[in-house]
Amino acid sequence: MPVQCSSCEQKRAVLRRPKTGHSLCKECFFWAFEEEVHQTIVTAGLFHRGETVAIGASGGKDSTVLAHLMKVLNERYDYGLSLLLLSVDEGITGYRDDSLETVKRNQQQYELPLKIVSYEELYGWTMDAIVKQVGLKNNCTFCGVFRRQALDRGAMMLKVDKICTGHNADDVAETVLMNVLRGDIARLRRCTAISTASEGADVDPDSVIPRCKPLKYAYEKEIVLYAYFKRLDYFSTECIYAPNAYRGHARAFLKDLEAVRPSAIVDVIHSGEHLSVRHGVKMPTQGSCQRCGYISSQALCKACVLLEGLNRGLPRLGIGKHHRLHANILSQKPLDLEPHQERKLRAADF
Template structure:
């Protein structure tokens, strides 16, 4: 096959076939269209950022968050967003996995010159994922990890004095979430999951600047830019949908976006409140993390997953608890989390 010229600059050799459009582009044009599309996602409508805003990039060391950290650093300079960027990493306590990827994040910290904050499940919950898996087995451990990570990111952001978290969720991830919410009939989440930015009164603002970025292009970008990222044994689910119909992913996001809720349905949805025990945003008396933690502490295995609605605002005696969530307690990056002492005291039984 003779080399195909780039369909944008018509001079250089095309090296990438864009999955979204089928467009064949050269390396430089690929960088430019990829970055410009992320910029467009960022500035569309009212825009997701405010000038001077402090923004934490949820950084796992994986490809998505690494490319996000890179692209945001570039765009922040190029378009003068005036953002104060931070890297925020959660250490789930998974030996041989997270300890390696955290090394990658530390490398990114140097490469991008961004301050890094690492918050561990161990310091926050008194449990590492290694210990949780020891207790609950492998089958359901993702539930714990997912619930704990979400809250840990918010708490890490609060400690950094940051009001906005950006994550590397890409178009493929969002399409998957749309399908999952349709299948579960979860109307409330379906409405939220396609939004670039989600925020309610009591939660920290979260945005997904890669909402329209395909996984393939993120990987291409990381490869061509020679970015430092970490991928482990990572080959669970097939991506068959994209092979059958390359535009399917963006089509699914658009169909999720066009779901509209009738007023009567919206009224029936649960109002948000704060957790009686730790003060984190919750749709029940206890937030999911506290409910799971109580199950773990009680030595229950899978029954911990059943949302036990223990209404008591006090944990049973001797149980470890999560420090109170204080959204505006700006503790500062260098200091340990306020409340750790309390948590440590709670660990010492008798």
């Protein structure tokens, strides 16, 4: 028997919202979803009139829905923002080159400027070349660090005021779980922030571009439903190197929790938001990398250490704690490693 929309009570419901359990018609679902994102933006004060905002665009469902919503809401509520798309080409044959074609179509569909920056241009390496050297284990560490910095570098080139990314509620909850499992107190404290920027006293505020997450409270399943019913053009293939990522374990655990209790996703987020660090616990102080000037709590940022390891043929150099080697790296001196240490750092299977 057809179910009536629980909102307008006039049309036939076509879906049941995973987030609330309400049965809605397409139009009511679109309005509810868009209004929730609008309220997230307004409540958190994410943007100010006249700002130029770069939308991190990968061609996937999250960034495509974000680009569509930002354009719709900017016009509907007169945010007064200048929007553009910013993409990162990691250099993954058969994956990123195809997804970038989707981004280029989005550029035409949404009539927004597009800027693409690549690992090869910025670092002299593609992810395909990195994986050949480091293997399939921990390759996501390289990609995640390089992509974050590449997005910031692209934003600086464009002189934007803010970057908004398509991180959804599932992503945030997964990050909370990952940081709990790894005991990463510093990241656990800030991973739920809807808008992030460095708070370090030694960092030039003008060199830091804030990032925000308008989809922070949007469930992944609802993003998929929105994209499907809106018939948005997005790329749905998973990265060929992603199956080995540590995040996958947190994702699988979260999905099991969600199946039992749909509110588990937002419950985990709220738990992360209310966690506090005990007084007296020493937290890392953010400063600037002595080589590239990027945000870092050490003499060298993670990207520079990873890149140094790749260029020296020591792919494990950036994996783990090798802070004592930073002085030698900065001075371009030999690392003075024992033979067994060098063999370990050169090993691709780690």
